[in-house]
Amino acid sequence: MLKVSHLSAGYQGHQVLRDISLQIDSGSLVVVLGPSGCGKTTLLNLIAGFTAPSSGKITHDGQLVTGPGADRGVVFQNEGLLPWRNVLDNVSFGLQLAGVEQPRRHDIAQRMLRRVGLEGYERHFIWQLSGGMRQRVGIARALAADPRLLLLDEPFGALDAFTREQMQELLLTIWRDTGKQILLITHDIEEAVLLASELLILSPGPGRVVDRLNLDFGRRYVEGESCRSIKSDPEFIRYREYVLGSVFHQREALL
Numbered sequence: 001m002l003k004v005s006h007l008s009a010g011y012q013g014h015q016v017l018r019d020i021s022l023q024i025d026s027g028s029l030v031v032v033l034g035p036s037g038c039g040k041t042t043l044l045n046l047i048a049g050f051t052a053p054s055s056g057k058i059t060h061d062g063q064l065v066t067g068p069g070a071d072r073g074v075v076f077q078n079e080g081l082l083p084w085r086n087v088l089d090n091v092s093f094g095l096q097l098a099g100v101e102q103p104r105r106h107d108i109a110q111r112m113l114r115r116v117g118l119e120g121y122e123r124h125f126i127w128q129l130s131g132g133m134r135q136r137v138g139i140a141r142a143l144a145a146d147p148r149l150l151l152l153d154e155p156f157g158a159l160d161a162f163t164r165e166q167m168q169e170l171l172l173t174i175w176r177d178t179g180k181q182i183l184l185i186t187h188d189i190e191e192a193v194l195l196a197s198e199l200l201i202l203s204p205g206p207g208r209v210v211d212r213l214n215l216d217f218g219r220r221y222v223e224g225e226s227c228r229s230i231k232s233d234p235e236f237i238r239y240r241e242y243v244l245g246s247v248f249h250q251r252e253a254l255l
């Protein structure tokens with residue numbers, strides 16, 4: 001379980017996050033939603049261990065987070081892939097750094113590529129892939145080290161609506177099949193309501209949690225209902241409108 005307790009952080013004396021607390025249990029998919037600049041990436045970087053908080057603490061399965069670790073896998077907004085390596089070598093890169101022998105790391109990478117629907121693309125280079133395929137490679141790479149927690153920083157932001165929905169379905173399938181703890185940050189309200197088992201709404205200036213909702217639309221998808229049917233359900237629309245209202249209310253309060 002990941003536990004964030006009373007976390008505050010900032011840059012050069014400017015507070016960006018204030019008193020954030022959250023918990024990610026195994027099997028939960030926590031989504032942090034907020035407008036641009038409210039500190040979502042800062043929060044993810046703190047949990048990944050890339051930066052340190054000014055106060056508060058983060059523990060993962062009881063261990064204090066003091067830096068990056070193989071227990072946490074990160075999928076970046078801009079994929080962060082290596083263009084001169086092919087797909088297989090990108091996915092197995094972390095395993096190579098960890099000293100895993102080539103046959104074993106290629107075997108793991110191949111399994112992860114099957115999981116994200118990229119079987120047959122092992123020898124392709126990154127520049128030969130579409131944006132959606134690149135994000136699949138990014139997810140496969142993060143999964144390759146078998147992290148207990150998967151952190152995703154606005155991973156589908158640059159994709160068209162159709163590809164985005166396909167990727168949302170893929171993420172929910174991975175969530176169901178692996179039972180991993182997942183934290184996703186986004187500014188897309190519909191995406192947040194669909195994916196989250198727990199949704200945290202962050203408000204800027206400084207970033208703080210202003211609302212929390214427990215939702216089950218992602219669970220409905222993994223139990224067999226289609227995304228289209230869920231997104232057109234009046235209950236889904238009601239929650240989407242509620243969250244939209246909450247985000248607008250926070251923005252108006254700032255103006």
Ligand SMILES: Nc1ncnc2c1ncn2[C@@H]1O[C@H](COP(=O)(O)OP(=O)(O)OP(=O)(O)O)[C@@H](O)[C@H]1O
Nearest residue numbers: 011012016034035036037038039040041042043187
């Ligand atoms: N390395 C940094 N040095 C100084 N200020 C920073 C740094 N990184 C972020 N900030 C500032 O912190 C605030 C929060 O940024 P952050 O990227 O965490 O927000 P965000 O919610 O992820 O935004 P977006 O959705 O646009 O990516 C912004 O005002 C930003 O300018």
